[in-house]
Structure formats: structure tokens, C-alpha cells
Amino acid sequence: MTKKRSPWLIIAALAVYFFLYAPIVVLVVFAFNSSRTNVVFEGVVNREPCGPFYWFCALAGNRELMSAAQNTLTIALTSTFFSTIIGTMAALALQRYSFPGKTFSEALLYIPIVIPEIVMGIGILVLFSTLFRFINTTFSLPPDARLTMGLGTVIISHIVFSVPFVTLVVRARLHGFDKSVEEAAQDLYADEWRTFWRVTLPLIAPGVLAGALLAFTLSLDDFVITFFTTGPGATTLPIYVYGLLRRITTPELNALSTIWIALVLVALLIAQRLERRAG
Amino acid sequence: MPEYAVELRDVSKRFPGPSGEIVNAVKNVSLQIRDGEFFSLLGPSGCGKTTSLRMIAGFELPTEGEVYIHGRPMGQTPPYRRPVNTVFQNYALFPHMTIGENVAFGLEMKGVPKAEREKRVKEALEMVRLPGFEKRRPRQMSGGQQQRVALARALINHPEVLLLDEPLGALDLKLRKEMQLELKRLQREVGITFIYVTHDQEEALTMSDRIAVMSGGRVLQVGPAHEIYEKPNCKFVADFIGETNLLEGKVIHQHGRQVEVLLAGGLTAHAESDQSLVSGQQVFVAIRPEKMALRPYDGAHNVYVGRVEEVVYIGTDTHYTVRLAGGQRVRVREQNDDPFSRPLANSGDEVRVYFDQTPARVLTE
Ligand SMILES: Nc1ncnc2c1ncn2[C@@H]1O[C@H](COP(=O)(O)OP(=O)(O)OP(=O)(O)O)[C@@H](O)[C@H]1O
Ligand SMILES: [Mg+2]
Numbered sequence: 001m002t003k004k005r006s007p008w009l010i011i012a013a014l015a016v017y018f019f020l021y022a023p024i025v026v027l028v029v030f031a032f033n034s035s036r037t038n039v040v041f042e043g044v045v046n047r048e049p050c051g052p053f054y055w056f057c058a059l060a061g062n063r064e065l066m067s068a069a070q071n072t073l074t075i076a077l078t079s080t081f082f083s084t085i086i087g088t089m090a091a092l093a094l095q096r097y098s099f100p101g102k103t104f105s106e107a108l109l110y111i112p113i114v115i116p117e118i119v120m121g122i123g124i125l126v127l128f129s130t131l132f133r134f135i136n137t138t139f140s141l142p143p144d145a146r147l148t149m150g151l152g153t154v155i156i157s158h159i160v161f162s163v164p165f166v167t168l169v170v171r172a173r174l175h176g177f178d179k180s181v182e183e184a185a186q187d188l189y190a191d192e193w194r195t196f197w198r199v200t201l202p203l204i205a206p207g208v209l210a211g212a213l214l215a216f217t218l219s220l221d222d223f224v225i226t227f228f229t230t231g232p233g234a235t236t237l238p239i240y241v242y243g244l245l246r247r248i249t250t251p252e253l254n255a256l257s258t259i260w261i262a263l264v265l266v267a268l269l270i271a272q273r274l275e276r277r278a279g
Numbered sequence: 280m281p282e283y284a285v286e287l288r289d290v291s292k293r294f295p296g297p298s299g300e301i302v303n304a305v306k307n308v309s310l311q312i313r314d315g316e317f318f319s320l321l322g323p324s325g326c327g328k329t330t331s332l333r334m335i336a337g338f339e340l341p342t343e344g345e346v347y348i349h350g351r352p353m354g355q356t357p358p359y360r361r362p363v364n365t366v367f368q369n370y371a372l373f374p375h376m377t378i379g380e381n382v383a384f385g386l387e388m389k390g391v392p393k394a395e396r397e398k399r400v401k402e403a404l405e406m407v408r409l410p411g412f413e414k415r416r417p418r419q420m421s422g423g424q425q426q427r428v429a430l431a432r433a434l435i436n437h438p439e440v441l442l443l444d445e446p447l448g449a450l451d452l453k454l455r456k457e458m459q460l461e462l463k464r465l466q467r468e469v470g471i472t473f474i475y476v477t478h479d480q481e482e483a484l485t486m487s488d489r490i491a492v493m494s495g496g497r498v499l500q501v502g503p504a505h506e507i508y509e510k511p512n513c514k515f516v517a518d519f520i521g522e523t524n525l526l527e528g529k530v531i532h533q534h535g536r537q538v539e540v541l542l543a544g545g546l547t548a549h550a551e552s553d554q555s556l557v558s559g560q561q562v563f564v565a566i567r568p569e570k571m572a573l574r575p576y577d578g579a580h581n582v583y584v585g586r587v588e589e590v591v592y593i594g595t596d597t598h599y600t601v602r603l604a605g606g607q608r609v610r611v612r613e614q615n616d617d618p619f620s621r622p623l624a625n626s627g628d629e630v631r632v633y634f635d636q637t638p639a640r641v642l643t644e
Contacts, residue, residue: 178369178371180367180369180371181371181372181373181374183338183358183365183367183371184365184367184371184372184373184432185373185384186337186338186357186358186359187336187358187359187363187364187365187433188359188364188384188385188388188432188436189359189360189385189388189389189436190359190384190388191357191359194388198384199373202375203374203375
């Protein structure tokens with residue numbers, strides 16, 4: 001016997017899906033709009049070059065946007081690389097060793113996940129500006145050698161907020177990890193280093209990859225923290241788009257967002273796939 | 280000075296416990312294990328068998344004392360530099376490698392060239408009767424097969440000593456018996472010293488050249504199976520290995536090995552001891568059920584009147600539970616060797632039971 005479902009539940013579910021996905025659908029549809037304004041859909045664009053993909057091609061010609069895209073990728077790749085290493089090492093250490101203050105330091109590690117992003121953004125900004133001012137004045141650096149906000153500070157802040165997520169995901173993978181296989185490797189003449197590369201890492205790789213992809217997507221679309229820590233010449237896509245919004249939105253922007261959504265979606269799907277296989 | 284395959288000298292291991300207390304896992308253990316021997320560490324759960332084995336393998340370092348392998352003190356030597364290999368209770372095969380890669384791992388780490396590795400993997404898998412399984416994955420194998428792979432993976436390195444921690448613990452009874460024979464065969468074939476941890480006394484008795492019985496982190500007795508069984512040196516060993524009747528009493532007097540003991544209810548028993556005891560000392564007389572009998576002959580030493588409480592027929596033997604005049608309950612095991620296997624007594628009968636002095640041991644706690 002199947003239980004009769006309440007119609008209200010179905011309506012609520014549909015509403016949730018509608019509000020979640022309608023904007024995305026509209027956004028993607030408008031990427032093919034033939035009008036330059038984003039107000040009404042006036043049919044599919046069909047202009048040279050690229051036909052219906054006119055706006056996608058127009059993107060390539062936008063130098064400012066291309067440089068923002070390049071910055072975003074540089075930041076995402078670099079911060080993912082480092083946060084994955086640091087986060088994995090933290091997860092391994094928390095799994096393996098017990099030390100005084102372990103619970104406390106673990107709690108401390110996860111705080112960036114729950115703390116409002118804007119608080120973290122301001123915190124990091126204050127830290128960097130004080131630090132930089134201190135260094136710049138004590139060493140009386142000439143203007144062109146002074147430390148300023150830029151790509152470096154954005155990358156560091158992205159590493160900071162990604163590490164806890166990586167650690168969390170890798171820890172989940174390590175849960176129930178049978179350490180006797182590591183002992184078996186050592187018993188078979190593999191030192192700590194080779195044990196890690198030949199046994200530990202391959203076994204936790206799905207978790208590490210899932211963590212890396214999560215860090216990557218978090219970095220790709222971060223706005224708040226980036227906004228506080230960026231500087232001249234380090235504009236990222238979210239910041240750039242935000243700047244555009246205040247003037248005018250064109251289908252170019254929709255085309256950009258469409259590519260972006262596709263990218264994040266693919267990354268998330270892979271991450272989920274890996275995590276499921278891990279479980 | 281003879282050189283042993285493995286020697287433990289006054290080894291102790293203390294762990295920090297979960298709530299700050301100290302766990303004495305191994306207390307002042309000294310052991311000498313001879314070359315080519317099948318040596319078992321036997322004892323109940325938590326007695327320190329695994330910890331002792333892990334100190335030989337190098338996964339734990341002794342808090343005190345020293346482990347020697349073929350005369351070389353191990354000190355802080357890490358596991359990957361010790362000439363021993365381990366077979367883990369849960370096999371600990373590498374799940375992401377094939378069986379061939381698993382077995383070849385030790386040789387690969389030692390830098391043995393690929394061609395030779397392949398040849399030796401083939402031989403090792405043949406030795407454990409798994410020829411041609413190189414390409415399989417561990418999860419595609421049964422428990423017994425994984426066990427054999429674990430053995431091959433260890434033995435392929437020709438270790439000086441093979442350490443086995445309850446390797447058959449996860450197998451069902453039939454497979455267990457098979458693997459016991461298999462292990463014995465392998466050990467004879469390769470001639471490597473085996474140190475075998477088990478809490479199964481029957482397994483230890485059937486397989487080992489010598490056994491160390493452990494309890495509470497200490498080694499109580501070391502010896503070949505028959506010695507441990509026939510001449511236990513303390514109450515714990517007598518009780519742990521096989522079945523035994525323990526009669527509590529006080530020493531009346533000792534004359535060399537012979538001891539007279541006063542049991543409850545005014546009974547006296549004549550038994551033997553290797554220790555020197557004092558009069559009035561609290562002791563136990565240990566006597567195996569099969570060393571007791573009904574229907575004493577004339578002039579038998581330890582004869583007691585009792586009443587049969589229970590008769591259990593188990594085919595080859597019949598077990599009689601008899602309550603003695605002093606209130607002690609004993610089990611007597613009689614072989615059913617007469618053609619009709621008639622019971623010697625029935626439940627409720629008054630009987631006389633006896634045992635000889637020689638197999639009866641006077642033991643202390
Ligand atoms: N790493 C550890 N930390 C704290 N206590 C430990 C540790 N390892 C073992 N112990 C303790 O030491 C004692 C001996 O443990 P051990 O594993 O050697 O016993 P065992 O004889 O192998 O038992 P079993 O038959 O159950 O495997 C136990 O009380 C155990 O709780
Ligand atoms: Mg154990």
C-alpha cells in the first residue's frame with residue numbers, strides 16, 4: 001500500500017525547485033537573446049561571428065573580462081593546490097596523533113566554515129593592512145617595493161577559507177581507515193615516505209580529490225572575502241561582474257554565467273561521484 | 280652463549296590509558312625463541328600477546344628492556360629495517376593493488392628487479408596454493424584465500440622470523456583446521472622461525488614446538504605442549520589449558536617433590552610439586568579428568584567417596600560429575616573401551632573415585 005502524499009508537499013517541492021532553477025534557466029536562455037538589453041527575450045541571436053553563440057564569442061574580445069577570468073583561474077588553481085595539501089596534512093595529523101588541546105584546535109580549524117564570510121573578510125583585510133603598513137614603514141620600502149593587496153593576498157585568504165573544507169572531507173574519508181595496511185607497508189620495508197605515496201595516498205585519494213574540487217569551486221565563485229582582500233590588477237570574475245551590474249547587464253554577462261555554471265556543476269558532479277565511490 | 284632467533288630481555292610496555300592512567304600491557308617479559316621453532320604466545324584476551332609481537336615487529340618500542348633478533352639489539356630500529364615480517368589478523372592486504380602487486384611489494388621496496396620479482400611471486404603463490412591469481416584484487420578473494428596471500432606476501436621476503444597475530448581468527452572452524460595444517464607444512468618447508476599469537480589453546484597445543492602462556496602482561500610458563508599440559512606450574516596455566524579439577528586445600532607437609540594436602544571436609548590428598556612449600560600454605564591440587572577414575576585398585580593413594588551427580592556420554596568417553604564428601608565437585612573421564620560401553624555408574628550412585636599421586640600437581644595462585 002502506498003501512502004497518500006499530501007498535495008501541499010508536492011506544491012512546496014515544486015515551488016522550491018521553481019525558485020531554485022527558474023533564475024538559472026532564464027539566465028541561460030537570455031544568453032542567446034538577440035537584444036542587447038536584458039529586459040525582453042526578442043528571439044535567438046544570429047549574428048556573425050558564431051551565430052547563436054554570438055555573445056559567447058563576444059566574451060573573448062573583452063580584454064578586461066578575459067584578464068578577470070585569468071585571475072580567477074590563477075587564484076582558484078593556486079589556492080586549491082595549497083589548501084588541498086595543508087588540509088590533507090591537517091586531517092592526517094588529527095586522525096593519527098593525540099596531543100594536548102587536540103579537540104580545541106580541531107574546533108578552531110572548523111570555525112571559518114561557520115563564521116560569516118564578511119567577518120572573515122574584514123578580519124583578513126585588517127590583518128593584511130596592519131601587517132603591510134608595519135613592514136612598509138619599518139623597512140621604509142620605496143613606493144614600488146611596498147607590499148600591497150593583490151593576487152597574493154587573495155590567494156592566501158582563499159587558502160585560509162578552503163582548508164577547513166578540505167580537512168572535513170578528507171577526515172570523512174579517513175574515518176575507519178585501517179591503519180594496519182600502513183603498518184603492513186612498513187613491515188614490508190617501505191619507510192614513512194614510501195608508505196604515504198604507495199599506500200596512504202592512493203587509499204584516501206578520492207577524499208583528497210573531492211576536497212580539492214570543493215576548494216576549487218569555493219574559490220571560483222567567492223565574492224565577499226575576495227572583495228576585501230583584492231587590490232589593483234587582481235580583479236576576479238565575481239568582482240568584475242559586480243562592477244558591471246551597477247552599469248548595465250548585457251547577454252555577454254549571461255553567456256559568461258552560463259559557462260561558469262557549467263564549470264562549477266561539472267566540478268561538483270565529479271566531487272560527488274568521487275565521494276560516493278569513497279563511501 | 281647460544282644465539283636465539285628472537286630474545287626478549289626484561290621487556291615491559293606501558294601505555295598511557297584513556298583517562299590518564301597507565302596501562303601495563305607487558306610486564307618484565309623474558310623469552311628465548313630458538314631458530315626454526317614454531318613458537319606460540321597463548322593467553323586470554325588483553326594479556327599482552329599482540330603488544331609483545333608488535334614490539335618484535337617494531338610497531339611499538341619497549342618502555343623497558345630490549346628485543347634481540349639473532350643477537351642484534353633492535354633498539355629504536357623502525358619496522359622497515361627489521362628482518363621480520365608480519366601476517367596481520369585482518370590480513371591487511373593493500374586493497375588498491377592486485378594480488379601480484381601485493382605479494383611483490385616487499386621485494387619492490389628492497390629494489391629487486393622486476394623480472395625476478397615476477398618469478399618469485401609466481402613461486403610464492405604456488406607455495407600457498409594460489410597459482411595464477413596475480414591479476415585478481417583482494418576483494419575478489421575469500422577470507423581463506425586472502426589469508427594465503429598475506430602469508431605469501433610475508434614469506435616471499437625470506438624473513439628471519441615470521442610473526443603471526445591470530446592469523447586464523449577470522450576463519451570458520453573447518454577452514455581453520457585446514458589452514459593450521461597448511462601453516463605447519465609451510466613452516467617445515469621454509470624452515471623459518473614462526474612466532475604465533477593465539478588465544479585458542481587447542482591451536483597452540485597442536486601446532487607449536489613450544490608455547491608461552493601469558494596472563495596479565497606476564498609470561499607464566501614456557502615449554503612444549505605436553506609439558507604445559509601435564510606439568511602446569513601455576514593454577515592459571517592448569518585452568519587455562521584443557522580441563523582440570525582444582526581442589527583447594529592447605530599443605531600438611533612436603534617431602535621432596537611429594538606433598539600432602541588437607542582438603543575441605545578433612546580429606547587428604549597426595550600430590551607432587553616442583554616448588555618448595557611451607558606447612559599451612561594455601562594451595563590447589565590440580566588433576567585432569569582423564570587422570571581420575573572410578574573403581575580404585577587396592578592400595579591406591581587418593582581415594583574418595585562421592586555421589587554421581589551427572590553422567591554425560593560423548594562416544595569415546597563418558598564424563599561423570601561426582602560430588603565428594605568434602606563438598607568438592609570433580610569431573611572424571613572414563614574411556615568407553617569395553618565392548619558394550621556400559622556406564623560404570625549412574626546418576627545418584629555412591630562411588631569411589633581415585634587418582635595417582637604423579638599426575639596430581641600442587642599449585643599456587
Ligand atoms: N595503543 C594502546 N594504548 C593503550 N592501551 C593499549 C594499547 N595497545 C594495547 N593496550 C592495552 O594493553 C593490554 C594488552 O593488549 P594486547 O593487544 O597486547 O592484548 P592481546 O593479548 O593481544 O589481546 P587479544 O587476544 O584481545 O588480542 C590491553 O589491556 C590493552 O587494552
Ligand atoms: Mg591481540
